[in-house]
Amino acid sequence: GGECLDGTVRFQDTCVPFDPFDKTPPIITVDPPVRTRFVGDIRLTSNEPAEIYVTTDDTAPTLESVHERDQLIIPNDDNRIVIRFFAVDLAGNQSLEQLVLWNIDQEGPAPPARFNLTRTGDTRKVDWTPPQNENRLGGVLVARVEGRVNVQPTSGIQYAIGDEIEPGITVVSITDADPAPATFSETLPATPGLVRYIGWAFDDLLNFGPPAGDFEVVPMGPQRGLVFIDLTASTVLQGTKPDNVTLSGTATVSGSNVTLKLAVRNETTRVLHAPKLLVRSAGVTFNSDGVFDTFPYKAYGAAINPGASATVTWQFTGVSGNSLSLDLDLRDNRVVMLGSVSKETAGSVNDFATGREVKRLAPGPGDAKGGFGPLGGGFTPDGRVVFGSRSSGTISSWDLQSGNRLATTELRAQKSHVPQLALDPSGSIGYALISEEHIRKLRDGFGVETELVRFDTATLSDQGRISIGISRNRDMRISDDGRFLIVATGVAARGVLVIDLASFTVARNLVSGTRAESAVFTPDGRGVAVMGSDLQVFDVEDGTVISTSPIPTGGKLFRAAFNGPNEIWVGGQSALHKIDLTNTIATETFGFPVRTLDVFDGKIYAGNGDLRRFDPDFTEELQFPFFNQRGHWLGRSPF
Incomplete structure (x- = not known):
C-alpha cells in the first residue's frame, strides 16, 4: 500500500522506475534546429528518462556508442557535422535511428524596394516596400546615418530601436514580417549637411540582406569669413566666422613675404567636394590656383570629409604694414573623375566647375604590365569612390579626401577581371560584372562566362551573384529608380539583358539583331536605347520595339548618353553622333573620337582619354587636364 516515490509507478504490489505498460519510444529534440545560422554545441534532449546513443562520424549508432542519460551535449564548431542517434527509455522502448545534417542558412533576403526619403522642413519621412515573395521574411530595419557607413548590421543580433550599429548609425525603425509598404518619420533640425537613411531586410534567423x-542634401548657405594675420606677431586670428566651417592657421613672415598655412574644418554632416577659398580682398597678391567667379582662389583638394580638416600653404608677396586682412569665401561643387590605365594612380579627380585636377588616387590592385585600369565605377554620398579592376577580379574603394585605397575584395581568383561596375542611385549597393579570363581575351574573342555580383559599398562584401552566361560586357547601367539594371552583352544573339533588381533575376533579353555595343535608359526610365548597327529603343517592361533610328557607319561604338527626351549622343572609335529619335532632325556627325561620354546639366562631356566639355551645338567650352590620356570610366559625384 501507500504512494510510490517520484520517478516510479505502481506495478501490482511493487513501485518500479518505469511504466510496465509503456510501449512508446522516447522522443528526442535537437538543438539547434535543423535550419540554423550556425550549428555550435549540439544538445539532444529526451522527453522522458532515457539513454541517448550517438555517433558523429556518420556511422550507425549502437549500444556501444557514446551515450548519456536524458540529455547529451556534443561540443562542436563544425557546420558540416552529421549526427546519428537513438534512445532507449527505462521500459526498454527504443526509438528509431535519426540522422541530422544541418541546413546552414546565412543568406539574408533581398533589399527593400522603393526605399525613398522625403524631407519637408525639419520633418523626414522614409517609405519602403519590404522584399516580396520572401517565405521567411522577419522584417526590415531602418537606420539613420550620420557619418560614413563602414559596417552592416551583424546577422544573428536582435537589434532594438535606439541601438547603434556603429557610432553615427542609429536604428530608428524595425518592422515585422508584414510585406505591406511601411513608413517611418521623425523631426530633427534641418542643419546643412547630409540626411541619409538605410534599410536592411532580415529573415526569421536574423540574417540581414x-x-x-x-539621401538628401540640406543646402549650405554662403560661407564668408574674415582672417587677420598679425605681421608683427606672426599670428592668425579668425574674425567673422563662416556658419559651417572653421578657419585656422599659422603664419611665417619674411620681409614683405608671408607664408600662411590655412586650415579649413568641415563642420557639416556632408562631404565638401572640390572646396576652394576665394579671396575677395582687393590688392592681395598670392599663389592662386586660378580664378573662379571673378575671384582668385586656392583649391583644397577633392574633398573634406565631415569633421575633418584640410590645410593648404599660401604664399603672399608684396605685403606691407602690420597686418593682412583676408575676406574669404568658401565654395564647393561636384567633382568629376576619369579612371586611369596606369600603375601610378587609379584615377584623376578634377573640379567639375574649373576643370582643375585636385587629387590623384593611390594605385589600385593591378598587374605589373597594364596597371589597374578601372572600366566602371561610382561615387558614394559619404566621400568614397568604388572601382572594378580590368586586370584582376577585384573591386576596391578609395577615400576622396586622402586619395588612399580603403578596401579591396576579390570576387574571383585569377584569371578574371571586372569589366563593368555601377552603383545604385543611393550609393548604398553596387553591382559588378566578373568575367573569366583576362580582358585581352575578351577583346579578341566572342565573350566569356560572366556573373553579376551584388555588393554593399560600405564593406564591399558579396551580397549574392547570378550567372548571366556568355557576354562581352560592353556596357552596364542602372535605372534612376533602381528597379532595373541593363547589360549590353556585345553578343548579337543575346542583345541587352534586363535584370529585375528586386528579384535579382534576368527578366528579359532585348535583341536587336546586331551586337549591342552600348545601352542606356531613356530619361523617363520606361525605355532602353540599344546601339548596334542601328539605334533601337525598347520598352523595358515588355521588350517591344518603340522606335528605330539609323547610326552613321564607321568604327566601333563605345558609349551613349541622352540630352533631353529625344536627343541622344552616341560616341565611337571614329566620330561622335547627335541623333534625333523622332527622325525629324538630321543626324549630325562630328569627327571627334570618343571613348568616354556623358551629359551633365545639358552639357556634353566627351573624350578619348582626355575630357572636354561642349555645348549642345558642339562648341568646346572647357578642357579637363587629366593625368592619364587613356581613361575608360567617367563619373561625377552626387553633389
Whole structure:
C-alpha cells in the first residue's frame, strides 16, 4: 500500500522506475534546429528518462556508442557535422535511428524596394516596400546615418530601436514580417549637411540582406569669413566666422613675404567636394590656383570629409604694414573623375566647375604590365569612390579626401577581371560584372562566362551573384529608380539583358539583331536605347520595339548618353553622333573620337582619354587636364 516515490509507478504490489505498460519510444529534440545560422554545441534532449546513443562520424549508432542519460551535449564548431542517434527509455522502448545534417542558412533576403526619403522642413519621412515573395521574411530595419557607413548590421543580433550599429548609425525603425509598404518619420533640425537613411531586410534567423537607401542634401548657405594675420606677431586670428566651417592657421613672415598655412574644418554632416577659398580682398597678391567667379582662389583638394580638416600653404608677396586682412569665401561643387590605365594612380579627380585636377588616387590592385585600369565605377554620398579592376577580379574603394585605397575584395581568383561596375542611385549597393579570363581575351574573342555580383559599398562584401552566361560586357547601367539594371552583352544573339533588381533575376533579353555595343535608359526610365548597327529603343517592361533610328557607319561604338527626351549622343572609335529619335532632325556627325561620354546639366562631356566639355551645338567650352590620356570610366559625384 501507500504512494510510490517520484520517478516510479505502481506495478501490482511493487513501485518500479518505469511504466510496465509503456510501449512508446522516447522522443528526442535537437538543438539547434535543423535550419540554423550556425550549428555550435549540439544538445539532444529526451522527453522522458532515457539513454541517448550517438555517433558523429556518420556511422550507425549502437549500444556501444557514446551515450548519456536524458540529455547529451556534443561540443562542436563544425557546420558540416552529421549526427546519428537513438534512445532507449527505462521500459526498454527504443526509438528509431535519426540522422541530422544541418541546413546552414546565412543568406539574408533581398533589399527593400522603393526605399525613398522625403524631407519637408525639419520633418523626414522614409517609405519602403519590404522584399516580396520572401517565405521567411522577419522584417526590415531602418537606420539613420550620420557619418560614413563602414559596417552592416551583424546577422544573428536582435537589434532594438535606439541601438547603434556603429557610432553615427542609429536604428530608428524595425518592422515585422508584414510585406505591406511601411513608413517611418521623425523631426530633427534641418542643419546643412547630409540626411541619409538605410534599410536592411532580415529573415526569421536574423540574417540581414543587402542595403537599400536614400539621401538628401540640406543646402549650405554662403560661407564668408574674415582672417587677420598679425605681421608683427606672426599670428592668425579668425574674425567673422563662416556658419559651417572653421578657419585656422599659422603664419611665417619674411620681409614683405608671408607664408600662411590655412586650415579649413568641415563642420557639416556632408562631404565638401572640390572646396576652394576665394579671396575677395582687393590688392592681395598670392599663389592662386586660378580664378573662379571673378575671384582668385586656392583649391583644397577633392574633398573634406565631415569633421575633418584640410590645410593648404599660401604664399603672399608684396605685403606691407602690420597686418593682412583676408575676406574669404568658401565654395564647393561636384567633382568629376576619369579612371586611369596606369600603375601610378587609379584615377584623376578634377573640379567639375574649373576643370582643375585636385587629387590623384593611390594605385589600385593591378598587374605589373597594364596597371589597374578601372572600366566602371561610382561615387558614394559619404566621400568614397568604388572601382572594378580590368586586370584582376577585384573591386576596391578609395577615400576622396586622402586619395588612399580603403578596401579591396576579390570576387574571383585569377584569371578574371571586372569589366563593368555601377552603383545604385543611393550609393548604398553596387553591382559588378566578373568575367573569366583576362580582358585581352575578351577583346579578341566572342565573350566569356560572366556573373553579376551584388555588393554593399560600405564593406564591399558579396551580397549574392547570378550567372548571366556568355557576354562581352560592353556596357552596364542602372535605372534612376533602381528597379532595373541593363547589360549590353556585345553578343548579337543575346542583345541587352534586363535584370529585375528586386528579384535579382534576368527578366528579359532585348535583341536587336546586331551586337549591342552600348545601352542606356531613356530619361523617363520606361525605355532602353540599344546601339548596334542601328539605334533601337525598347520598352523595358515588355521588350517591344518603340522606335528605330539609323547610326552613321564607321568604327566601333563605345558609349551613349541622352540630352533631353529625344536627343541622344552616341560616341565611337571614329566620330561622335547627335541623333534625333523622332527622325525629324538630321543626324549630325562630328569627327571627334570618343571613348568616354556623358551629359551633365545639358552639357556634353566627351573624350578619348582626355575630357572636354561642349555645348549642345558642339562648341568646346572647357578642357579637363587629366593625368592619364587613356581613361575608360567617367563619373561625377552626387553633389
